[in-house]
Amino acid sequence: MKSSKVNTPNQAVLSNNKSLGKRIYKYRWFYIMFLPVFIMFIIFNYIPMIGIAYSFFEYTPFKDPTFIGLENFQTLFSSKRFWLSFRNTITISLLNLILSMIFSVGLAIMLDDLIGKRFKKISQTILYIPHFLSWVVVASLFTMFLSPQGGVVNNIIEIFGGEPIYFLADEKWWTPVFLLINRWKETGWSTIIFIAALSGVDQEMYEAAKIDGATRIQRIRNITLPAIKGTILVVFILNLAKILNIFEPVLVLYNSQVYNVADVISTWVYRAGLEGGDYGLSTAAGLFKSVISVTLVYITNIWSKKVNGEGVL
């Protein structure tokens, strides 16, 4: 009979004491496999960061960059439109993030509760489909549905005696409609991680709770949510880092009448920076977004540590 070799904690410590060279040699195949990814990250993620320097330069396509200190930031911060777009970015993105967490966790729990395997798979597939439609197609579909001239939604409103509403050109309606369209498109796809987390919850706890007379709501509140709390937190923080990047859905759904509530930093930069060929200004706005994103993630992580005793960073 062969004896199986198991590393004890002491052995692990001993192996850590080996020289770096020996350890690298031991895991050389892993390092070799990691190498292309590492090189790719250096080339496509780290070297381009040098471009941050252009936020301190006047940089148009037609002449060599000229150092101008903080002038791009002054232009940025003195623009009323920029601050309007900053406010809109935070508002739209935070609302979108919060709704995303609520809807996707809720939907994941409902899907997890489905008994019929076949029905569950069909439901999941149907829910995932909107994610694969491009934003241009989604915008066209909803522009038709919400049209004040013969759109399905306004037809229903008119049947009940109401006046047609120009949803996409009305400042009051644009944000709720935008959030609704986002949920329609992305909720299904966002459930994937939570469904995976739910599959790891010990089923015996549910059985024990049932025997103790716990209702479904009580089981969700006291077993399900605490069990996937860590996953919810990780997803929340990861999504928080991306909230300032919102661009394409706004670009295809906004128009001149809703700039006050719809214009976000990326669309402002697109118009003022890229279309105007002012790359220095665009880079300054990009750097500002990155600083805010990192700050938000850092604050959320501190808050997470205080409330839950654990963070993800």
Add this chain to the structure above:
Amino acid sequence: MRKRFMGRKVASLALVAAMSASLVACSSNKGTSTGSSGSGEKPETIKFAINVGLKDEDSQKWKAEFERLTGITLDYNGPGSGSQYYTDLDLAYANKTEPDVFNIGDGKLTVYAGKGAIADLTELFNNSSLKDKIDPEVMESITIDGKIYGIPFEQGGGTITYVRQDWLDECGLEAPTNYEEFINMLRAFKEKYPDKIPMTAPALYKDQAFMYLREFYQDANPDFVKVDGQWVDGMSQDNMKDALQRLQDAYTEGLLDLEVLTNTTSTCRDKWYAGDVGVFNYWTGTWATSLENRLQANVPEASVLQLPAIEETTYLKRVPVVTAISSRCDNIEGVFKYFIEYMHDGGEGQLLFESGVENTHYKKEGTTLVQLPKADKPEENYEKAFISPYLRLTELEEDLTINYDERVTASNELLDQQYTQLTITPESATYTKKSADITVLKDEVIGKIVTGAMSVEDGLAYYEKEVAALGMDQIIEELNAK
């Protein structure tokens, strides 16, 4: 066991090799060089970029023919796509890999000229054969502070108003000749066809949408305009108040498409083709046949009237797109002579740029030029290589006629009889920086006024306050400085 380990090693090395190769492949995708040399001499190579024209295999056949006829190697890979074209052009300049010669439109021409990115062609033009051939009015429309930075590619083209003749007949109306009759026609359409749209338009201001609403804007223009020899902001002129009031009244009354704020040219065309629209101002030329034919595919009894401009206004011809030469081109004179002059030479060059390759894209039958069916879509004919023959700037020396559908000819003639040529606005450094915000402001204010969210007076007062904060006085000063 060892064999399996070796297998893993081989697999991991293969994976590393494949990924490294893909990285190398990505990084080795360099652009082509311009390669022109020698002042005024025939260039060996010309790098060319354009955003219209023959695509895919057809563009390669065209390129081969250009090289055969001229002996110049052309660095050209087909037309760039839509708005991406200008982003690519900007990036090419930033990388110092820009084309030697390229097409550039209205707004961008001023910026490129102001930044010194394109060559001043004034002297070359004045000493060339083109000076006597091209209409001075067209040249004037693209002249910036007395200088020519590009040669018009073709005439600017313009729009006219198309009206459903069958709707007019059913309402018992004649074609309107003035604004009052025009509005009454829209009212009659609304009453007779309550579920349809009397008139549609793609937006109210941006992308020169005011061209599509001539009956309402009339002599007003929200862009910069010249009054008594001085540049002024069109939004601050008295005629703008009247124009906005007319638009607001029409929108409130339901005579103008309720979705005008979110429309695009594409959605407007679709509504027209579906038979849902009574009046639509759109481009002349081959669009005149497309608009009627595709409408009749859905509504066989429909017919279309090309409406002469009403008494109060004329139609507009936009500022022509020009062909410009990079100021960093080694052989500006050579490129001008062997490329730009060649494309308007009245002979083989012009035919090549207009109709493409003989016996591939067109054939000659006596004195008639017959456009051949498209290789990938035989039910349609090639209409042009790059330059629309009916918008050509210089006449062909050879007696060759294209038998266009009479609606194409009629629409062009109608425009030629009643048009105002738009002219380019000079460069202002402040405007270049603030143009995005000012465009948004104009778009927003016009939209709010037209939809009734603001009165004309309140809206224009708000505009004046906001635009002053964006430096409009400085812009006007800069526009009139030269």
